[in-house]
Amino acid sequence: MKPTSEPVLTAGGILLLAFLSCLLLPAPLLGQELAQKLMSLFHFVDMNQLYTIIFCLWFLFLGAIEYLAIRFIWRRWFAV
Structure with a gap:
């Protein structure tokens, strides 16, 4: 069962990486x-x-790409 805070942490992670x-x-x-x-x-x-609008969309797009890349690396090589 997934933790209930995962969607909030996902959105927060994307916003942090966008920043x-x-x-x-x-x-x-x-x-x-x-x-x-x-x-x-x-x-x-x-x-x-x-x-x-362009800056907001650009930085959110980059944050999402960075989040997915970091999540892939974490799950692939560091997660137990």
């Missing part, structure tokens, strides 16, 4: 034309809103 990613890895930089297209597509008022 570490924002300290270590730069987010992608969009060109001016692509940024204008995305702003008109999603109806953003200014580029600050666009980059806030």
Whole structure:
């Protein structure tokens, strides 16, 4: 039987690794034309809103990848 706190710890681990990613890895930089297209597509008022969404998604994506990699390594080589 799985512990009931596992989903909470999973989400917390992803958020923690996302925070570490924002300290270590730069987010992608969009060109001016692509940024204008995305702003008109999603109806953003200014580029600050666009980059806030991009940074959040980028760092959560990196955190999830890091979490899965660390979990795989832990279960493969270190777990008893």
